[in-house]
Amino acid sequence: MDNMYTEYYLVVDLATGTAEEIELEEEFVQEYVGGAKLNMALYEEHKDGEPIVLGTGLFTGTLVPGSCLGVITAKSPVTGKVAHAPFSWGAGAELKLTGYSFVVIKNAAEAPTYLWLHDEIADFVDASALWGKNVWDAVDIIRDEQGEDRIQVLSIGKAGENKVTTAQIVNNYWGDGDRFGFGALFGAKNLKAVAMRGMGELEIDDADAFIEKTEALLGVVKKQIAGKSGFSALDFANIPAALKAAAEKQMHRVEADFNNPLPYKFFLKYREDPTTMASTKVEEPGVLVSDPIGYAALGAAVAPEDAAEVLEACFKLGLNPVAVAGKLTAKDKAGAIAELEKMAESSKADAFDAVLSPFAPASERAEAAYIAGICPVLAAAAEALNAEALAELASIGTGLDFDADAFKL
Amino acid sequence: MERITMAKSLKIGIFIGKGASYSWIWFVKTFDALDFNDIFFLDENDVLHGQLDHFDCFILPGGDPFQVAEGLGEQGLSLVRSFVERGGTYIGVCAGTYLALRFCEDPMPWLNLVDVPIRNYARTPPEAVRMQYKYLVPYRDGFVFHPVRGSLEVTTGDEVFKAPLYGGPPMVAPPEMRLLDYSGFDAKTLYLIDEHEAQRTMLGHAAGIRVPVGGGNLYLFGPHFEHPHYPRANQFLHEILCTISPLADGPPALPVTLLQGPELRRWVTSLRRDVSSSRVLANGLTDLRWKIGEKVWEDEKILYFVNELLKLLKDLTRYDVLPVCDPASLRREAQNMRMHLAEIRVLSKDGMETTRQASALIDSTKKLSKGLYESYFMFKRQHWWSNGENNRTHS
Numbered sequence: 013m014d015n016m017y018t019e020y021y022l023v024v025d026l027a028t029g030t031a032e033e034i035e036l037e038e039e040f041v042q043e044y045v046g047g048a049k050l051n052m053a054l055y056e057e058h059k060d061g062e063p064i065v066l067g068t069g070l071f072t073g074t075l076v077p078g079s080c081l082g083v084i085t086a087k088s089p090v091t092g093k094v095a096h097a098p099f100s101w102g103a104g105a106e107l108k109l110t111g112y113s114f115v116v117i118k119n120a121a122e123a124p125t126y127l128w129l130h131d132e133i134a135d136f137v138d139a140s141a142l143w144g145k146n147v148w149d150a151v152d153i154i155r156d157e158q159g160e161d162r163i164q165v166l167s168i169g170k171a172g173e174n175k176v177t178t179a180q181i182v183n184n185y186w187g188d189g190d191r192f193g194f195g196a197l198f199g200a201k202n203l204k205a206v207a208m209r210g211m212g213e214l215e216i217d218d219a220d221a222f223i224e225k226t227e228a229l230l231g232v233v234k235k236q237i238a239g240k241s242g243f244s245a246l247d248f249a250n251i252p253a254a255l256k257a258a259a260e261k262q263m264h265r266v267e268a269d270f271n272n273p274l275p276y277k278f279f280l281k282y283r284e285d286p287t288t289m290a291s292t293k294v295e296e297p298g299v300l301v302s303d304p305i306g307y308a309a310l311g312a313a314v315a316p317e318d319a320a321e322v323l324e325a326c327f328k329l330g331l332n333p334v335a336v337a338g339k340l341t342a343k344d345k346a347g348a349i350a351e352l353e354k355m356a357e358s359s360k361a362d363a364f365d366a367v368l369s370p371f372a373p374a375s376e377r378a379e380a381a382y383i384a385g386i387c388p389v390l391a392a393a394a395e396a397l398n399a400e401a402l403a404e405l406a407s408i409g410t411g412l413d414f415d416a417d418a419f420k421l
Numbered sequence: 422m423e424r425i426t427m428a429k430s431l432k433i434g435i436f437i438g439k440g441a442s443y444s445w446i447w448f449v450k451t452f453d454a455l456d457f458n459d460i461f462f463l464d465e466n467d468v469l470h471g472q473l474d475h476f477d478c479f480i481l482p483g484g485d486p487f488q489v490a491e492g493l494g495e496q497g498l499s500l501v502r503s504f505v506e507r508g509g510t511y512i513g514v515c516a517g518t519y520l521a522l523r524f525c526e527d528p529m530p531w532l533n534l535v536d537v538p539i540r541n542y543a544r545t546p547p548e549a550v551r552m553q554y555k556y557l558v559p560y561r562d563g564f565v566f567h568p569v570r571g572s573l574e575v576t577t578g579d580e581v582f583k584a585p586l587y588g589g590p591p592m593v594a595p596p597e598m599r600l601l602d603y604s605g606f607d608a609k610t611l612y613l614i615d616e617h618e619a620q621r622t623m624l625g626h627a628a629g630i631r632v633p634v635g636g637g638n639l640y641l642f643g644p645h646f647e648h649p650h651y652p653r654a655n656q657f658l659h660e661i662l663c664t665i666s667p668l669a670d671g672p673p674a675l676p677v678t679l680l681q682g683p684e685l686r687r688w689v690t691s692l693r694r695d696v697s698s699s700r701v702l703a704n705g706l707t708d709l710r711w712k713i714g715e716k717v718w719e720d721e722k723i724l725y726f727v728n729e730l731l732k733l734l735k736d737l738t739r740y741d742v743l744p745v746c747d748p749a750s751l752r753r754e755a756q757n758m759r760m761h762l763a764e765i766r767v768l769s770k771d772g773m774e775t776t777r778q779a780s781a782l783i784d785s786t787k788k789l790s791k792g793l794y795e796s797y798f799m800f801k802r803q804h805w806w807s808n809g810e811n812n813r814t815h816s
Contacts, residue, residue: 131697131731133690158698159766160705209701 013041013113015217015410016070021114022134023058026121026201031134036113038412045406045418046070046113048096048382051085052421054116055094061118062087064197066099066166066206068113069385070406073105073214073270075226077233078390078397080104080269083382084166088192089177090335097190099183100269100387101302103164109210121202126167128158130209139204143173146328147182148296154207167205168198169330171356175199178335178355186302187327195330217411225405230273232396237274240393242266245276248374248392249304255311255319259301262286262320267300274390277302280320299324306333313337318345325349329356380419428662429457432669434476437787438464440488440516440714441481443726444587448480448647449794450729451655457662458801461672462791465492473504475672477665481517483587483645485716489520490531498532505534506635510665515589518641519565522590527561534639535632537598539590540622541566547614547622554710555717556613565590568619570611575628575644576604582653583607584628589643591626598630601657603643677744677799685743688752693734695755696789700727702762709769711779718779723762726786733793744799746792754789758782 013019013036020033044050047069054065064086071079082104088095107115111132124139137157142150147169155163164184171179172195179195180187198204216222237245242263243256251259259278264286268275280286281298288297299320301307306326310333311319322345326333329352336355342348374392380399381391384406391397399416406414433452437445445462452460463472463479473479479501481489490498505511513521523533524542546566549556558565567588574581581604591603603623606612612619629642640661646654680688706720737743745751761782765775 130701131693132735133694133697135694159702159763162704163701209704211700211704 013038015215016074016406017041017046017068017113017214018108018111018132018212020112020132021054021116022112022129023116023118024127024134025061025118026125026136026203027119029121029136031136033132041070041410042412042414045383045414047072047081047385048083048085049421050114050383051083051096052094054114055085058116058118061116064117064194064201066107066115066117068104068108069381069383070409071402072113072385073108073210074216074409075223075271076384076386076405077226077230077394078269078272078274078381078387079385080272080387081381081385082107083385084181084190084194086192086194086197088194089175089196090191090193095192096382097181097188097192097194098382098388099166099181099188100272101164101183101186101188102162102270103166103183103208104385105270106164106208106210108214109212110208111210111212115206117201117203117206120200124202124204126154126205126207127203128154128207130158131211142204144170146170147330148185148328150205151184154205158207158209160209162209164208165205166208167330168195168203169328169356170353171195171330172199173204174357176331176356176358178332178339179330180332182327182330183302185327186300187306187323187333189303189305191332191334193332193335195332216409218408222405222408225408229396229401229405233390233394234273236394236396237390241275242278245274245389245393246304248389249308251304251308252311252316255308255316258311258316258319261317262298264288264298269387272387272390274387274393276304276389282320296324299327303333306337309334309337313340314343314345314348318348321345322348322352325352329353331356376420379421383419383421428659428665428667430459430667431457431477431662431665432459432461432475432667432671433457433478433480434461434463434467434473434672435480435482436464436468436489436517437462437482437791438466438468438489439492440485440490440716441787442484442516442716442718443722444483444514444645444647445480446726446729446790447645447649448482450649451647451658454649455655455659458798459671460794460798462795465494465497468493468497468500471500472672473500473509475669476504476509477667477669478510478512478662479504480512481514481520482647483515483517483589485714486516486520486531487529488714488716489516490529491714495530498530501532502534505637505639508636508668510637511639512661513639513641514645514647515587515643518589518643521639521641522592524590525561525563529561534634535630535641537627537630537632538593539565540593540626541568541590547618549613550615551611552613558715566614568612568614568622569606570613572607572609573603573623573644574605574607575601577601577657581605582651582657584644584646584651584654585648586644589628589645591623591628591643592630592641594627594630598632599627600629600631600640602626603628675746675795677746678748679742679744680748681742685740686738688745688748689734689738689743691752692755692789692793693731693738695759696727696730696734699755699759699762700724700731702759702766703727705766706762706769709765709775709779711776713776713780713783718783723779723782723786726790727758730786730790730793733797737793737797740800742800743796744803745796751789751792754785754792757785758789761785
């Protein structure tokens with residue numbers, strides 16, 4: 013594919029330790045566009061290898077507002093059906109710029125491994141020393157081993173290693189809304205992590221027109237989300253007032269994903285004064301609430317002022333906070349964290365109620381966002397990011413013809 | 422047209438030995454774009470072994486003239502002088518220009534082929550307003566200072582065009598020598614000293630001169646006309662090359678291993694793996710500087726080198742066959758490069774000194790770049806078929 017995507021996608025066989033580059037053909041993109049839709053096509057093509065597909069949307073890593081989204085597609089051990097989970101922050105763009113817009117990970121490695129993607133190179137790295145490490149330590153070790161703090165890491169903690177269905181894949185240090193137990197799939201494949209450093213470039217068919225349209229779109233999007241930041245951007249998360257009040261006391265800053273004008277994530281500090289802006293010697297001062305729905309779920313399970321610290325424990329163990337919140341019996345922080353540690357070690361696959369349906373986007377715009385590679389939270393908040401507008405941009409960027417129907421699953 | 426065609430067969434040697442900075446890559450890229458294929462790379466050992474005899478043109482690019490002179494030694498410098506006197510063309514840029522000039526009464530024992538004063542040499546230089554760490558170089562009982570850096574304007578005849586300056590001198594040369602003058606600054610000019618002082622020092626003085634010596638010529642430039650982002654400046658360089666008659670036979674052919682098919686792919690992939698890892702590591706370095714000789718190297722220069730290497734390797738990935746001089750040694754240099762960078766990262770995190778490692782890193786990077794560009798130009802010159810045969814033998 014000449015424009016908007018990389019030339020190749022990658023098919024990794026963990027059992028043989030081989031990686032094959034396959035040309036990403038224009039016709040394939042014309043039919044499946046990208047993100048969840050194209051991932052699904054790749055999943056079907058390779059389903060004999062029980063694949064996990066990491067993919068990017070057509071606009072991921074470009075100038076289109078909110079172009080941060082990557083999508084994980086696999087058969088959920090929770091539902092038994094194929095589902096999609098997001099990965100945002102910097103990881104979506106980073107994957108595309110490694111030179112592989114899509115990565116199909118098949119079969120299982122014999123020994124703990126992590127996949128290291130950089131400049132169209134796929135390395136299989138021994139992860140024996142990482143197995144058993146919590147997510148935060150694993151991320152630090154990988155970054156140190158490969159020599160860059162900007163390496164983006166999708167990894168699992170103990171929960172995933174133990175194939176617990178409440179496990180989730182964590183994006184660097186922070187959970188990213190994997191509700192489908194994909195962490196357990198990484199564990200089953202002996203895959204501790206996928207690490208990425210993307211410094212590639214993308215081509216655009218009509219770059220001038222694309223930039224002009226994108227800038228105009230950004231202007232409209234900014235008007236539509238004006239004033240929204242942190243809690244005011246989080247109506248969907250149903251955060252109760254008591255939890256908001258507790259969070260306000262710990263609030264340090266709001267954060268946004270790569271190229272996302274909507275800063276709906278926020279960082280809470282509870283191990284030092286939250287008004288401290290400079291770096292201090294406190295190594296782990298708090299947590300990024302990257303999964304506000306998970307935070308809200310934990311806030312209902314434990315004391316509101318403890319929810320952030322319990323969320324941190326979920327991220328370190330690689331547990332899905334929404335799934336584990338309902339199981340917590342202890343109301344105090346220490347008790348809850350102790351329970352989480354036990355949950356991460358349990359191999360009881362049936363412990364998590366399979367109440368989640370397969371991936372079902374909340375709206376047409378969210379559906380389009382999962383194909384386009386745009387933050388679904390932003391898409392939900394900004395009407396301008398609709399399928400018609402995305403189809404027009406897609407046609408300009410690729411030189412192919414897309415209509416709004418292309419952005420439907 | 423005939424001159425242009427003839428110029429394409431010039432045998433051009435670029436010095437990349439001790440003291441040469443990374444800017445020689447600009448010459449390579451620009452010559453490649455201009456379709457000059459007889460491009461060769463020389464270090465001090467090649468010069469000392471008499472290799473200059475095989476070239477029409479010897480380019481001494483930017484870098485550290487103290488280190489270049491030390492590397493070449495009196496014997497090497499003498500061989501460069503003989504090369505020019507016997508009819509060769511010497512093109513000096515920045516360090517290569519300083520090396521050739523005698524600009525004070527008691528010059529360093531360099532080439533000293535041209536008696537032309539420079540405006541940026543003083544016993545009491547003006548004060549720096551920025552980049553204190555690299556605006557001044559001690560020379561004998563005075564200092565060479567750098568008034569500005571970056572883009573500026575030069576004039577030749579009635580024409581004005583832009584070129585970048587990174588330390589080259591403004592020369593006080595007689596009209597018969599002058600090819601172009603510094604004529605103005607622009608929005609991208611970075612002033613290292615007071616703006617008015619910079620104007621007084623630079624403007625109206627020679628940015629490029631031509632000096633006949635014996636049967637040959639020296640072209641000495643302050644700005645980097647070879648910089649690939651300045652097409653008109655590149656054209657100026659091209660015009661000069663078109664005035665040189667190609668007479669040399671080129672250096673003797675090197676013994677090569679012809680890599681092809683899966684063997685070539687494995688070799689290129691192994692290099693790409695190390696170079697990409699080096700790029701990741703180099704990207705992770707922050708605000709490191711090393712003073713090697715009189716030259717200050719910033720970490721971004723390493724990154725530039727590594728980025729260019731990776732681009733070249735990506736191009737080579739598409740080849741079916743490639744002549745390579747000693748593939749195993751290039752493989753080792755790629756591994757060394759990665760190893761030195763990893764070491765620098767670890768040491769610098771603890772605030773430790775890394776100049777020795779940086780020097781070794783630069784050495785490995787140069788050797789690897791030289792080897793890969795040699796292969797690239799050999800391929801371009803010879804047009805190897807995918808079955809490993811040289812199509813020149815069929816014509």
